[in-house]
Amino acid sequence: MTSMVDNRRQAMKLVECVPNFSEGRRPEVLDEIVGAMTAVEGVRLLDKEMDADHNRAVVTIIGSPESVLKGAFRGIERASGLIDLTKHEGEHPRMGATDVCPFVPVRDVDMSDCVELAEKLGERVGSELEIPVFLYEEAARRPERQNLAKVRKGQFEGLREEIGKNPEKDPDFGPARIHPTAGAIAIGARPFLIAYNINLGTDDLSVAKTIAKAIRQSGGGLRYVKAMGFELKDRGIVQVSINMVNFKGTPLFRAFEMVKSEAARYGVPVVGSEIVGLVPADALVDTADFYLRLENFKRDQILENRLGEDDEV
Amino acid sequence: MTSMVDNRRQAMKLVECVPNFSEGRRPEVLDEIVGAMTAVEGVRLLDKEMDADHNRAVVTIIGSPESVLKGAFRGIERASGLIDLTKHEGEHPRMGATDVCPFVPVRDVDMSDCVELAEKLGERVGSELEIPVFLYEEAARRPERQNLAKVRKGQFEGLREEIGKNPEKDPDFGPARIHPTAGAIAIGARPFLIAYNINLGTDDLSVAKTIAKAIRQSGGGLRYVKAMGFELKDRGIVQVSINMVNFKGTPLFRAFEMVKSEAARYGVPVVGSEIVGLVPADALVDTADFYLRLENFKRDQILENRLGEDDEV
Numbered sequence: 001m002t003s004m005v006d007n008r009r010q011a012m013k014l015v016e017c018v019p020n021f022s023e024g025r026r027p028e029v030l031d032e033i034v035g036a037m038t039a040v041e042g043v044r045l046l047d048k049e050m051d052a053d054h055n056r057a058v059v060t061i062i063g064s065p066e067s068v069l070k071g072a073f074r075g076i077e078r079a080s081g082l083i084d085l086t087k088h089e090g091e092h093p094r095m096g097a098t099d100v101c102p103f104v105p106v107r108d109v110d111m112s113d114c115v116e117l118a119e120k121l122g123e124r125v126g127s128e129l130e131i132p133v134f135l136y137e138e139a140a141r142r143p144e145r146q147n148l149a150k151v152r153k154g155q156f157e158g159l160r161e162e163i164g165k166n167p168e169k170d171p172d173f174g175p176a177r178i179h180p181t182a183g184a185i186a187i188g189a190r191p192f193l194i195a196y197n198i199n200l201g202t203d204d205l206s207v208a209k210t211i212a213k214a215i216r217q218s219g220g221g222l223r224y225v226k227a228m229g230f231e232l233k234d235r236g237i238v239q240v241s242i243n244m245v246n247f248k249g250t251p252l253f254r255a256f257e258m259v260k261s262e263a264a265r266y267g268v269p270v271v272g273s274e275i276v277g278l279v280p281a282d283a284l285v286d287t288a289d290f291y292l293r294l295e296n297f298k299r300d301q302i303l304e305n306r307l308g309e310d311d312e313v
Numbered sequence: 314m315t316s317m318v319d320n321r322r323q324a325m326k327l328v329e330c331v332p333n334f335s336e337g338r339r340p341e342v343l344d345e346i347v348g349a350m351t352a353v354e355g356v357r358l359l360d361k362e363m364d365a366d367h368n369r370a371v372v373t374i375i376g377s378p379e380s381v382l383k384g385a386f387r388g389i390e391r392a393s394g395l396i397d398l399t400k401h402e403g404e405h406p407r408m409g410a411t412d413v414c415p416f417v418p419v420r421d422v423d424m425s426d427c428v429e430l431a432e433k434l435g436e437r438v439g440s441e442l443e444i445p446v447f448l449y450e451e452a453a454r455r456p457e458r459q460n461l462a463k464v465r466k467g468q469f470e471g472l473r474e475e476i477g478k479n480p481e482k483d484p485d486f487g488p489a490r491i492h493p494t495a496g497a498i499a500i501g502a503r504p505f506l507i508a509y510n511i512n513l514g515t516d517d518l519s520v521a522k523t524i525a526k527a528i529r530q531s532g533g534g535l536r537y538v539k540a541m542g543f544e545l546k547d548r549g550i551v552q553v554s555i556n557m558v559n560f561k562g563t564p565l566f567r568a569f570e571m572v573k574s575e576a577a578r579y580g581v582p583v584v585g586s587e588i589v590g591l592v593p594a595d596a597l598v599d600t601a602d603f604y605l606r607l608e609n610f611k612r613d614q615i616l617e618n619r620l621g622e623d624d625e626v
Binding site: 106107192272275278280287289292293301306 | 359419566597608
C-alpha cells in the first residue's frame with residue numbers, strides 16, 4: 001500500500017521564555033502582565049512564581065518562536081505601564097520593570113535562533129517602548145555583557161545616573177537614557193538547564209566530591225557540567241549533584257557514563273540517577289539514541305511528533 | 314519562590330485507531346470516510362493508504378480515547394453508506410465495508426482501556442447501524458476470536474449464509490444477520506507494533522539467524538518479540554529484524570541487551586540498531602530511564618508534557 005498522507009512534522013519549534021518582573025507583592029499586577037502574554041495565540045504559561053521579599057516574579061512561557069516573541073513583548077509592554085521602579089524595593093537586584101528576559105531553545109531551534117529572537121525583541125522594546133535594552137549571555141554583543149551581574153551592576157538607580165554618560169553603559173537598542181519608570185531591560189538567550197543527580201553506592205562523601213570535581217568544567221571535565229558532591233544521610237549514600245547547563249553540548253548520557261567510569265575506579269557502583277524538575281524530551285531521546293546505537297533516527301519517527309503543528313502551542 | 318501554577322499533565326491519553334475499509338479504488342469515497350472521522354474534534358489523521366489490487370484502504374487516526382471512539386463510529390457509519398460488499402472484489406479477504414477496526418494504546422492508556430473502547434464502539438455499531446460485530450484480538454470474548462483470520466473465515470459471502478444459523482458465528486453485538494451491503498465488522502484492541510532492527514558486525518548470516526531464534530517468543534525467548542535473521546549485502550553485515558509486538562510488555566532495551574549478550578557469545582559486536590517507521594515517545598523514554606537508572610521519574614517531568622491538555626489532540 002502507498003501512503004497518501006505526508007504529515008511529517010513540518011515545524012514543531014518550541015522556545016521557552018523566562019521574563020523576570022519587578023513585582024512580587026501584587027498578584028493582580030502579575031496576573032495582568034501574564035494575561036497580556038497568554039492572550040497571544042500559541043503562548044502557553046508553564047509557570048509563574050512570586051517572591052515578596054525579592055519583590056520579583058519569574059514567569060515561564062513556551063510556544064513557537066513567533067508567538068513567544070510576541071508574548072514577551074506584550075508582557076514587557078504591560079509591565080512598563082504597571083510597575084514603577086522609582087517606587088520599587090526588594091532584596092533582589094533589578095534595573096527594570098521587566099528586569100531580564102531570556103529565550104531558551106527547547107525543541108528544533110538553535111541557540112542562534114534564540115539570539116535572533118532576543119535581537120528582534122530588543123529592537124521592538126527599544127524603539128516602541130523607549131526602554132534601553134542590553135543584550136546578555138549568548139546574545140551579548142560585548143564580551144562583558146555575557147555576565148548578567150555585570151550588566152545589572154548599579155541597578156536602576158545607578159544606571160539612571162550613568163547611562164548616556166558612560167559609553168560602557170550604552171544600550172544595544174533603544175535610547176541612551178533610562179525609562180523614567182520602567183528602567184532598563186536585559187534581553188538574552190541561554191540554554192535549558194537540567195538538574196541531574198547521580199547516586200553512588202557508598203557513604204564515602206570524598207568519592208562523590210572527587211568525582212564531581214573530575215567531571216565538571218572547572219575541574220578539567222565536561223564543558224557544560226557543574227557538579228558538587230553531597231551526602232544523602234537518610235539513605236546512607238552519596239550523590240554527585242549536577243547542573244547540565246547545555247544538554248545539547250554535553251548530553252545526559254555522557255555525564256552519566258563518566259560518573260560510572262570514575263566511580264568504578266573506587267569500586268563504587270552507580271545505584272541510580274534522578275532528574276529534578278523538567279527535562280526536554282530531546283534529552284531523553286538523545287539518551288535512547290546513544291544506548292541503542294540508533295542509525296539514522298529522525299525525530300519525526302516519534303509518533304507524538306506527527307500530531308501536527310496546529311496541535312502544538 | 315513558590316510556583317503559583319499547577320499545570321502538571323492531567324490527561325494526555327492517546328489512542329490510535331486503524332480501521333480498514335473495503336475500498337481501494339475510489340479515492341473520493343475514502344476521502345468522504347476520512348472526512349467524517351476527522352470532522353470529530355480532537356481526531357487527527359496519521360496516515361491513509363489505498364491498494365487497488367486489494368481493493369482496501371488502511372486509515373490511521375489518533376487522539377483522545379473519546380474523540381477516537383467517536384471518529385471511528387463516524388467512519389464506519391459513512392463507510393456503511395458508501396461501500397456495497399455485494400459489488401466488492403479484491404485480493405484481500407474481507408467481510409465488511411469497514412472490515413476491521415482495532416484500537417491501539419499509545420500513551421497513558423492500557424490495553425484494558427482499548428478493550429473498553431472496542432466494546433463501546435461494538436455496542437453502538439451493532440445497535441445503531443445494525444451491523445453484526447465480532448470482538449477480536451485482545452478484545453475477544455471467545456478464545457477462537459483472538460485470531461482475526463478465524464473470525465473472517467468465509468468472508469462476506471460465507472458469513473452471509475452462516476450467521477444466524479451457526480452459533481459459532483453469533484456476533485458479540487448487533488443482529489445475528491449480515492448487513493445487506495455493509496456486511497460485518499471485526500472490532501478489537503491490539504498493542505502498538507514497533508519494527509526494530511539490530512545490526513551485527515559480521516557477514517555470517519547464521520549468527521543473525523541463531524540470535525533471532527534465541528530472542529523470539531517461539532524460540533523460548535522474549536514473550537513479545539518476533540525476529541528473523543537477514544543479510545544486509547551492501548553493507549556486508551547481518552541483521553536481526555524484530556517485530557516488537559508489545560513494547561510495554563517487552564521493552565526495546567531488553568531486546569537490544571539480549572541481542573548484544575547473545576552476539577558477544579560469538580565475539581560479534583552490535584554495530585547499530587534501527588527503528589523503522591513510527592515509535593511512541595514512551596518507548597524511548599523507557600529506554601533512557603533504564604540506562605540512566607532513573608529513580609522516581611515521572612512522565613510529567615517532560616517539558617513537552619506540560620503543554621496542557623487542550624494543546625493535545
